[in-house]
Amino acid sequence: MKIAVLPGDGIGTEIVAEAIRVLETLDLRFEMESALVGGAAYEAHGHPLPEATLKLAKEADAVLFGAVGDWKYDKLERSLRPEQAILGLRKNLGLFANFRPAICYEQLVGASSLKPELISGLDILIIRELTGDIYFGQPRGRRTAVDGHFPGAEEAFDTMRYSRPEVERIAHVAFQAARKRSKRVTSVDKANVLETFQFWKDIVTEVGREYPDVELDHMYVDNAAMQLVKAPKKFDVVVTGNMFGDILSDEAAMLTGSIGMLPSASLNASNQGLYEPSHGSAPDIAGKGVANPLATILSAAMMLRFSLNQPEAADRIESAVQSVLAQGLRTADIWSAGTTKVGTREMGDAVVAAITKKTITG
Ligand code: IPM
Ligand code: MG
Numbered sequence: 001m002k003i004a005v006l007p008g009d010g011i012g013t014e015i016v017a018e019a020i021r022v023l024e025t026l027d028l029r030f031e032m033e034s035a036l037v038g039g040a041a042y043e044a045h046g047h048p049l050p051e052a053t054l055k056l057a058k059e060a061d062a063v064l065f066g067a068v069g070d071w072k073y074d075k076l077e078r079s080l081r082p083e084q085a086i087l088g089l090r091k092n093l094g095l096f097a098n099f100r101p102a103i104c105y106e107q108l109v110g111a112s113s114l115k116p117e118l119i120s121g122l123d124i125l126i127i128r129e130l131t132g133d134i135y136f137g138q139p140r141g142r143r144t145a146v147d148g149h150f151p152g153a154e155e156a157f158d159t160m161r162y163s164r165p166e167v168e169r170i171a172h173v174a175f176q177a178a179r180k181r182s183k184r185v186t187s188v189d190k191a192n193v194l195e196t197f198q199f200w201k202d203i204v205t206e207v208g209r210e211y212p213d214v215e216l217d218h219m220y221v222d223n224a225a226m227q228l229v230k231a232p233k234k235f236d237v238v239v240t241g242n243m244f245g246d247i248l249s250d251e252a253a254m255l256t257g258s259i260g261m262l263p264s265a266s267l268n269a270s271n272q273g274l275y276e277p278s279h280g281s282a283p284d285i286a287g288k289g290v291a292n293p294l295a296t297i298l299s300a301a302m303m304l305r306f307s308l309n310q311p312e313a314a315d316r317i318e319s320a321v322q323s324v325l326a327q328g329l330r331t332a333d334i335w336s337a338g339t340t341k342v343g344t345r346e347m348g349d350a351v352v353a354a355i356t357k358k359t360i361t362g
Contacts, residue, residue: 012066128245
């Protein structure tokens, strides 16, 4: 089992270090190799996704990714900004299916900005298409307008587009995921305005006929944004395009009160995957040893389950995380009165200890 380890920037290095310690606690044999990515790679090699890093990622069974980005790179030309590393990995590895679970841990119900009764027991799976849509659509750029409201003026443009196979394959992913859960899919679109998303809706409906056991409904994205804060537990599997998925997955993450807890997986057609926490590089707290490593540790669990075919090891990590939460240990982002505040390293130690203890006592 070959894992490419790409810690990246900001808190990325701190949290990935803890996930690796957790992986090393399992009695499994991994081949792990690290490389620079994002701002760190730009500093060292002049590019956020150097050839060698991409090669390492391509040759691995899975990529364990930290986070990239820092405000100090905002002025760089777009192709050199840290975010291009993650976009480049998605594109080059064909990682089209992004799984972003939003689970509310019972012990953390109080950390949400929503009323506890709205989110207690919440367990949503957002499936975001990750390699199409306006993110990658060509053409894009700047030019002088020849028509529109201001002919002759400077303008910028991007292209929203989806092909039939792109929509079909993500729809299949969603229906199959729903079969393992409560057999409900909500497809989120903007078919009332956008041609691309009428096409999306038509194709998801067609694919849905192959899954008569799964209930499918459709929702406009604006309504979905509203329903997510009004009655989030009505959702189960949500499938949507790249840009709507970017926005809704952050909203869903925050419902749980703790983006620091949420893992994610991005898979290609051969189940090769990139695993990363749903949160970013948090430059404001980088190097302080206070970041929450649990999203990354849980991403490592997803990696074991989806790409490395080690579901039992994944279960062990997940139950160890439950157990440290039950012990009352909290990093600053999820801390509340009556619980014990710990740093990144101590949280990692606690997860390692919980795994070791379970191993010894069975
Ligand atoms: C995400 C991030 C990325 C995205 C950025 C960093 C390019 O927001 O993974 O959700 O927009 O997809
Ligand atoms: Mg995002």
